[in-house]
Amino acid sequence: QVHLVESGGDVVQPGRSLRLSCAASGFTFSNYVMHWVRQAPGKGLEWVALISFDGSETYYADSVKGRFTISRDSSKNTLYLHMTSLRPEDTAVFYCAKPSRERGQSAFDYWGQGTLVTVSS
Amino acid sequence: SYVLTQPPSVSVAPGQTARLTCGGNNIGSKSVHWYQQKPGQAPVLVVYDDSDRPSGIPERFSGSNSENTATLTISRVEAGDEADYYCQVWDSGSDHWVHWVFGGGTKLTVL
Numbered sequence: 001q002v003h004l005v006e007s008g009g010d011v012v013q014p015g016r017s018l019r020l021s022c023a024a025s026g027f028t029f030s031n032y033v034m035h036w037v038r039q040a041p042g043k044g045l046e047w048v049a050l051i052s053f054d055g056s057e058t059y060y061a062d063s064v065k066g067r068f069t070i071s072r073d074s075s076k077n078t079l080y081l082h083m084t085s086l087r088p089e090d091t092a093v094f095y096c097a098k099p100s101r102e103r104g105q106s107a108f109d110y111w112g113q114g115t116l117v118t119v120s121s
Numbered sequence: 122s123y124v125l126t127q128p129p130s131v132s133v134a135p136g137q138t139a140r141l142t143c144g145g146n147n148i149g150s151k152s153v154h155w156y157q158q159k160p161g162q163a164p165v166l167v168v169y170d171d172s173d174r175p176s177g178i179p180e181r182f183s184g185s186n187s188e189n190t191a192t193l194t195i196s197r198v199e200a201g202d203e204a205d206y207y208c209q210v211w212d213s214g215s216d217h218w219v220h221w222v223f224g225g226g227t228k229l230t231v232l
Binding site: 044107108 | 154158
């Protein structure tokens with residue numbers, strides 16, 4: 001059974017950094033692209049970043065490009081999101097998500113429960 | 122960047138049919154996915170690749186996609202269907218960028 005468990009959310013001051021983790025189990029983690037998606041309080045879903053199955057390619061939403069870095073450690077079955085220069089508008093629940101197929105672009109069939117990041121002074 | 126437009130809200134009586142739309146430029150050429158999200162919960166995939174259902178999703182949920190509009194249809198609506206629904210596509214560019222795009226979401230209210 002697939003499980004995705006995010007952690008690392010916290011209250012941080014603007015301009016500070018934070019690293020989120022997503023522990024994956026129940027599937028061959030190293031075979032899948034992985035994604036981060038966020039949701040600001042009371043708002044809709046926003047895709048944040050993706051990383052290829054081997055970590056060689058990464059893509060980011062324009063709103064986080066240059067500030068966030070997605071990475072993975074397949075020996076630990078863990079996905080990361082390193083966030084720097086955090087802004088109040090980054091306040092959101094962050095989800096990691098797994099695509100349904102190993103190759104190509106596909107829908108997100110499993111999501112974690114989310115971890116809350118609050119950026120406030 | 123590619124934009125998906127969803128009506129903010131749709132209301133329907135129990136037992137009736139709800140049609141939730143997702144507009145985008147030539148969206149019919151893309152694969153559209155739909156998610157259901159209830160308060161305090163993570164999104165759940167209900168339709169993928171325009172019209173396919175994941176296992177465990179009732180047949181009452183169906184999808185279609187043509188030209189500039191994709192539609193999620195929920196037949197025989199139940200109180201438990203009340204939720205926010207989001208459409209999603211992926212977009213790419215000639216310089217090898219990739220983005221995933223969500224619509225703004227539609228709140229389905231069951232009267």
